Amino acid sequence: MMSLLEKNRPLRWLGKQLFNREDPAAFFDPLLAQVDPMLVRQYVPAKVIEITDETADTRTFILKPAARWAGFSAGQHVNTCIEIDGTRYNRTFSLSCSPAQWKLHGTVSLTIKRLPGGKVTNWMHDNLQPGAVLGLGEAFGEFQLPANPEPLLYIAGGSGITPILSQLETLASEDWRAPVTLLYFVRTQADVIAAERLYAIQKRWPAFNLQVLATEEGETPQYLNDQHLEQVPGVNARRCYLCGPKGLMDLATDLLHKRGIADERIHCTFFAAATAALATDDLGGVVQFARSDLSVSSEGDAALLDIAEAAKLSPQYGCRMGICHQCSCRKTSGTVVNRVTGKVSGPGEESIQLCVSIPQGPVTLDL
Template sequence: MSQAETSVQSGSFFSKAHEWVAQSLTQQNKISAYLEPLIQMAVPGWTTEAIRSKVIQVRPETNDVYTLVIRPGKRWKGFTAGQHLQITAEQNGTLQTRFFSVSSAPAHFRKTGLIEMSIRVQEGGRVTPWLREAFAAGGICNLTPAEGDFVLPAGNDPVLMIAGGSGITPFRSMLSQMAATGDKRDAHLMFYVRDEANALFKEEFEKIAAQHENIRVTFMNSAEKGVFSAEHIQEVCPDFAERKVMICGPTPMIQLVRGVVSEQGVSAENIMFEYFGAAPIELDRADAKDAYVNFEKGGVAAMSSAENPVSLLELAEQNGLKPLAGCRVGVCHQCKCTKKSGVVLNTLTGQYSDTGREDIQLCVSVPVNDVVLDV
């Protein structure tokens, strides 16, 4: 056995030993996770799952879009253009968490140590308006490692990027990175905006296109041209069928564009998309229906009854799963997990979740519609 193999096996042994001790003593995989609530008393917002970072600036972009300029903590490992991350901040003693794409380029992070997240204020939203106010003078937040597969495809295949509204942010990161690194692939951006005043980063995109002949940008004013159509794509980018088509924006737009480009002959494997910025929603309990809950890691799909609802923790246990849990009343946070999609009701706060990805507590969450969990 080589020294390297011995080292790997030794590391694996100690890792498993630590996990066994932690689970035996605390019902957590890591002792630090058990201590998290205690540490938070002295250091608000501290968490084992994220990295304390500093908001340097809140920069206005339009009336309802702003950019957070953030210096991630030293343990943050960087990102690939197009990826997103989770930002968490404390609001009146409660941790608020949302996912946003990084709108700046990896090259900018390597040069300055800063990243940018450009955020649209959601009408009626609880978090997006508050973040702008909370960090007006700077402050501390938590960031998770970047993740996501909505990135430029490997190789040099030409791409057509179709964006709507604040769905432009991952494309800003990609095009800025291409410009910074000299990526010569052919890229064409079609950016649908409500009107001229909402053409985010217009000067920046025009400068990139003027300096790089392989990058083209077309602004589509929806007030004048209407929504995406086959006529638009045929006129603006007639060779679209030879490109990878990347789509990011509101759900109705993505569904429309996918349908149109598919009808125009673009194969499914050449269409990439990412839903962006799901708006907060409010549901009456009467709207709840029987729902399927997919416990992805456990390989279990279970039915939740709207007439006799139980918590997601109880539903998991009824179906043979054993997720970590402690107090079972929403205090210890040991059963926290990631909801990947769907809506849940927090029975402790009486609030409904957004439709997208976010952290929830199994013991106090009841599914309202079909839910996918990273459990």
Template structure:
């Protein structure tokens, strides 16, 4: 038996390693050639102290109070030289990945399909050369290289971890480097490469109602999370509100409907900001958030959208006098157009 341990570094880089039954996390990391911080490996110095954000484990009993206090242990702090997992875990490592001599992980793929699913959105699907080697947490992103340019752009997976294909929702930016290449040059079979995964925006253990808010292509990481939830099952209510600017910006509606059929506790709505919209729900995502969804603050919120949307949701919570138990968000903005 082995467990999957996600090591999430200070700079957002993530590596997922296998930890054998009874094996200490530090030993497993070294076995995977990841040099986690360490001075003594005996539970004395405290150099390997990290925070276990989710999962179950044995703290070990061969360490001293100076290295890990009772209060720290109660807050989820661990010594990786002593920690023995008993489930999959997410461990926050308080140093950048470069300090652990961790080289960026690169993955090669071929374009399976590239489709302009709306005027504003491109759906890119990639066949991975080695899908078994790609491991990420639902919600994370990679840096996808624009072929022939030396440039890359950050995109979140819309596919679930473990899928044979990796998929991304990419905003079609006028004059954009990536979107220009995808719409004018890319074809099936073309080679692409990405580096990652990265990011602290990922699905945590579900112990209370979920509120998921998506703006435009910010839907992508939430789809990845919902795929995982549909596979695992959950008895917690899930509310997805997906907002776009114009009617034609709505994408992946059939996929959302299919996910809601697999998740009996899920409800969802799509809204369009354009006042001239023919869509039945107009306005912004905050216009369609109810007190019932917020559950007096006993909910976990996941939000992915442009910076003004994130700030608007923050202000909405403040005005309502509601502070969610956890508020996880990721802001995105389009890259500058390529000069003509």
């Protein structure tokens, strides 16, 4: 006769399969997603509730994240997880609203420009509709406001306005008692992102001076130069915030340095990966993925994240720009070069960011 213990064996086996897992969410989420995508646990689900056009190629997506999302500071970024044809893509975007919007209404805004050839941004523009659900990570980033009022200068280019919008709305709502100037460079007036919001801030907040500079309108193209800075009252004593294309940021940093403004008072954030000038001759090497028992050769300036993905591994990542640290991984030996800073690592064990680390000779990873 079968004992009770033996009778229950299949049930115990099933229980073990279901619950004795390192990551139960990975098992249950696909099931929960079928019932209601807002129930998944692996990431914070966020429902699209409204979409508005900002310019011909830029839209604002207003999302309602699940209440467990931890919130953000003005100027921070967030990783998103979007499923396209059964494949999940992670992308980093700036939050373009003030934290007050999240606190008061439980919603956040992402203002996203189509990138030429960009799989995810174009898909979002063409397919994302109210009611769709995407995943949000925790907010991150050091592009943050000072604790106490002081004069500020913002220099933005194109869609680099998005984290700045978040900060301006925050400052306006707090009635920041110090002058704030924004020099906003766009190709034409039609390319001003969130024009209504910017002009509304200017109207209700007297300390704010908005200057939109259309580089391709008028007889001569107008790029940032020292004259623009000279016209900002007390410019040399201002704390400066820059966001835009690398060329504009480099130029702005250079002009600010020439005025004696120290790096500690210049805050930059990128919306595309910055790169250092690297000599590619001695880059590349054999990469040993120790846990996967896999070894592959690489050449040139391919980053370890790309090398791992080409080898069909799936390391975690977020921004792919060296900002979020989601791709951090233990290097057990070998030397890598950081593509953003140009710095060369030591040869020993340390944590590195796969998305910006290029092997310089043989490298072994705990992956």
